[in-house]
Amino acid sequence: MTGRIIELAPQINKALLQTFYMMFWTLGIAAVAGIPLGTLLYLIRPGSVMEKRGIYLVLDALVNIVRSFPFLILMVAIIPFTRMLIGSSLGTSAVIVPLSISAAPDFARLVEQVLIEVDRGAVEMARSVGASTFQIVVRVLYREGRSGIVGAATMISVSFLSYSTVAGLVGGGGIGDFAIRYGYYRYEPQVMIFTVALIIILVQIVQTVGRIVARALDKRI
Amino acid sequence: MIELKSVSKTYKTAGGTLRALEDVSVEIGAGMAWGFIGLSGAGKSTLLRCVNLLERPDSGEVLVDGEDLMRLSVKELLRRRQKIGMIFQHFNLLHNCTVFDNVSFPLAVARVKKDQIKVRVLRSLDVVGLADRARDYPAKLSGGQKQRVAIARAIAMEPKILLCDEPTSALDPQTTATILEYLKKVNVGMGITVVLVTHEMEAAREVCRTVSVLERGRLVENVDMGCPHISPRSVLARHLFGNGGGI
Structure with a gap:
């Protein structure tokens, strides 16, 4: 088995790099879009700082709709959009589009939940000293919710590591695609086992780093 | 100087409407230590939160130093709040x-x-x-x-007013005494107007010159704590003070 793995090392390396590339951009875009969206959902939800019931219901439904798409279907459904954006619907960069579109509302929902968990008393205190909505968001919500947001990013990373394996279908590559091509199509169970073990280790690393960072940021206890 | 004029506030709840405040008027002079007492649900916290408009009354006026806060723009209101300190039951x-x-x-x-x-x-x-x-x-x-x-x-902002929302209700008696000492220091020593909401008679007695008794959203009476013989007229006040209790 070791011999075969060493033989395939260049391919494995390439696949891992592709996976990291997909994860990096997906997480980045999901955070850039999801954190503001989640914050907006929190702010305008009924009973919150700047309640806007109508807009909330529309956004809430939109988030749910995108989240309910099975990833594979979403990926295929938005091919025209991806082509317009990237110039192609195939390849690693092209997969980032559906991955991000799928991850952003997930991230938004998690952020909304984290902010709901922030002590309402702290928000009330901030209002009492004349903080603007922007100041409340930056100085209270993000500061008090920061370890929760790191936790959300960790969860997104793990679940989209799994989604990224579907990328192989549109030539996206990555470690999941490698497992399918060598482990399954070529009947090389050792390669499959090795790859799955690699993914398990990856998830463990992401989870552990996430936990350490979240704990370091949390001063509640 | 805080003037609340005919302040009313109604909440919509699942079971209908709840009249939290009904036509409440109070005038609190600068440098005073004023208490709002009453049973839970009497509307005392709501009334306190009307002073800095954390709670916006449905009708009435909220004047601080003669200025009607309800008429201010959001930006102006935020500026005014900076000069009205607030402390809370759960510290926040x-x-x-x-x-x-x-x-x-x-x-x-x-x-x-x-x-x-x-x-x-x-x-x-x-x-x-x-x-x-x-x-x-x-x-x-x-x-x-x-x-x-x-x-x-709260005092870091050098406020003119300190609003206290049940500040000792989560504390043991000994700690309560310490906090009340600090509130007196803030009031007497620093000349800051203190408005204290509490359901504990002892706390009000310790700090306040005058106490407004609230019941079901209405102001029942104002009791001057400075008098040697406090003689509340209302049944509720007598109950809260313990048989019209002399200090």
């Missing part, structure tokens, strides 16, 4: 901030200069005897210490 400290950063919070919100912030934070912490805890996180403090940090936070 930021858990992820040190004691120093908690006290500096309102100063940072008001965009006070960094060097100024440092001076004022340390001075405020000194008043409540916690200057040596500036670097600690709230999790390391006792309940009484947390409330003292909250008081330091």
